[in-house]
Amino acid sequence: MPYGFGLALSSAVLVVAGLVSPSPSAPMTCPPVLPVSGAASAVTPTSVTISYSIFLSPPCGYDPPITIALFASQADAQQWTDPVGEALSGPERSGQLTIGGLTPDTQYWFRFAAGDHRDPYVFASVRTAPVPVCSATIQIGSAWGGGFVATVSVRNVGTEALEAWHVSWQWPGDERIQALWNATAQGAAAVGNASYNGELAPGASTTFGMLVATSMPPGAMALSCDRP
Known part of the structure; x- marks a missing residue:
């Protein structure tokens, strides 16, 4: 009888040990999609309108508001220096933002940022419309x-x-x-x-x-x- 009790106690200890010592969880894997996307949806001689969609939340993506920065050259956009205009979104995860005060028939480059995080993926160009003749x-x-x-x-x-x-x-x-x-x-x-x-x-x-x-x-x- 003592021998049987010892086996039961030993099993109980093993079960308790399993509860207090869980297996380590697997590291989180982000889905293979861009966290944000954007494209020019409208242009005038002096403005561009950019449509955006935020697909992923932190840590794989961003939370709004999101900033669209516009640059006069590809080099400035790559180095994120001297933006010629910026527009800040509201709490929506998708929408449109317009930046004005631009030069007609001129190419610009735009990028996205959320707070202090600058998106490294989206890097695109847009051209303002020429002045109508x-x-x-x-x-x-x-x-x-x-x-x-x-x-x-x-x-x-x-x-x-x-x-x-x-x-x-x-x-x-x-x-x-x-x-x-x-x-x-x-x-x-x-x-x-x-x-x-x-x-x-x-x-x-x-x-x-x-x-x-x-x-x-x-x-x-x-x-x-x-x-x-």
Whole structure:
């Protein structure tokens, strides 16, 4: 009987020893993804808008707020020196930030930081838009069930004379140009100037017209104008 009691006691000690001496835990492994990502989502001549998403929290990633720093050269961005602009996010883990006061038609580089932690992964460039040289606006005149007539005004909004212009847009439906005047067709939704109205001094304007077939006339439309 004493011999059997000794075995039971010995087992109890082993179980208790196992409880108070757990095995060491395995080190944490971060998933094989970037902790943050970003890309330019919009540009104007004087600003850039960067979209960002924070995927991982510490210790593998970051918590908001996050800072986007913009640099004038690739070397400055690599060394993180002399940022030309910064924008700080709110508590959201994804969103958009805009940095303004920039030079038109200029390339910049952006990077991310969270507090004192500078992200070493995201390193990308973005270019501001050039100053527009012309604008185009459309006015739909008479319209009926099978089509409409539209007049487009083209204006030189730059500081230099235009020798030629190009206007393009996107049709919202099944529109098709049937006839065109004071312009030359350059695609299903693009035209260029005629031989006699391409030159526009600063502030000067001209017009062209088109007859369009469609099952339903469109509402407001945005047109782009630039040099060809």
